[in-house]
Amino acid sequence: MLFPYNNSNMNSRVSPDGFSAGAGACPRPSAGSARRRVVLAVEGTPCEGDLDKVVELVMGSPGDKVTITLCRNYLRSPKGPIKVVFRPSGGMATVGRGNNFTDIASSVQEDVNYSCQEGWCGSCWHREVATGKVVRMCTDEVPGVWDNVMPMTLVAAPETNRKE
Secondary structure (H helix, E strand, O other): OEEOOOOOOOOOEEOOOOOEEHHHHOOOOOOOOOOOEEEEEEOOEEOOOOHHHHHHHHHOOOOOOOOEEEEEOOOOOOOOOEEEEEEOOOOEEEEOOOOEHHHHHHHOOOOOOOOOOOOOOOOOEEEEOOOOOEEEOOOOEOOOOOOOOOOEEEEEOOOOOOOO
C-alpha cells in the first residue's frame, strides 16, 4: 500500500514516484501533538507502535503492497459528537456520547420495533455496519469509546442476532 506522504525524518522506503511506503504514512507524534496515529499491525503481525518493528515488517514484506492497520488517538478517550445514521432510511443525527438510542431514533422519526423494552427479545436490535456490534435500541447508549472519524451506521437486524 503506497501513501502520498513523505517525511524526511522517517526511515521508510520511497518509491521512484515520490510516495512513501509503509511507516512513512504514520509519523512520530511531536511532543505537543494533539493527534497520535499508531501502527497496530503490518500484514496482520502486531507491532503496537514500535517503529523499528514497523520498518522491519514493511521492509520484509513480499511484493509491492503492504497492509497496515492504523489507530488514531491510540490509548486516548475519543471526544466530540458522533453522527448516528440509520440505514436504509438515511435518517441521521449528530449526538453526544451517552445518549439513549431510543431517543435518537425518535428524533429522526426512525421506525424501530419494540417489544420487551429490556433488550432481550431482539425486536429492536440493530447491527453497526463497520464493527458488527449489536445495539439494543431500547437499552443501549452511544458508547463513549466510539471513534467519531466515521459515523455509527445502524441497520435493523431483529431476531437474527439471537446468538449474541
